Amino acid sequence: MLSMYPACFYKEDDGYSVIFPDLNYLATQGDSFEDAMEMAVECLASYLYIAQRDGEDVPAPSSLVNIDPVAVAKELDPDLPVGEAIVNLVSVDVAEYAKKHFEKSVKKTLSIPAWLNEAAVAQGVNFSQVLQRALKEQLHMA
Structure with a gap:
């Protein structure tokens, strides 16, 4: 509109x-x-x-x-x-x-320990959502 x-x-x-x-x-x-x-x-x-x-x-x-x-x-x-x-x-x-x-997504590459990746994948963790939540909390935007 x-x-x-x-x-x-x-x-x-x-x-x-x-x-x-x-x-x-x-x-x-x-x-x-x-x-x-x-x-x-x-x-x-x-x-x-x-x-x-x-x-x-x-x-x-x-x-x-x-x-x-x-x-x-x-x-x-x-x-x-x-x-x-x-x-x-x-x-x-x-x-x-x-x-x-404003809402355009940006691709980021990051590194985490293999054991943490395996545990998160096993539990079906959405990495993008977790990172966004953590960043908002860190930046006091949550």
């Missing part, structure tokens, strides 16, 4: 800044407009993926016509001069993006 949110793109001396006003002013940047758009897609996908994973509510996107990029910039820093600014819709299929970037 495609998710679409408006984002404010601000021309800077060294590229573009991007702000999603609907998503607690979530921000990213890029060296060019194209790079900023790619970073905005990644930023939006990451935010929505984590919110879905954690069961958090996500606000509905505003209409493009209701977003004033100058007002957004002034809300964040009233003293900052605002140059070239546009509002653009950023869209991403979070499930597809996650499959390619």
Whole structure:
């Protein structure tokens, strides 16, 4: 399912800044407009993926016509001069993006003693699941 949110793109001396006003002013940047758009897609996908994973509510996107990029910039820093600014819709299929970037499995090679391997195989142990559980526990992610 495609998710679409408006984002404010601000021309800077060294590229573009991007702000999603609907998503607690979530921000990213890029060296060019194209790079900023790619970073905005990644930023939006990451935010929505984590919110879905954690069961958090996500606000509905505003209409493009209701977003004033100058007002957004002034809300964040009233003293900052605002140059070239546009509002653009950023869209991403979070499930597809996650499959390619967040949930992609990586093959790892490891060594264990032969006796431990034989005992685990005899009991039908799934090595990948055991390693994932152990890593999550070690990294305090369980």
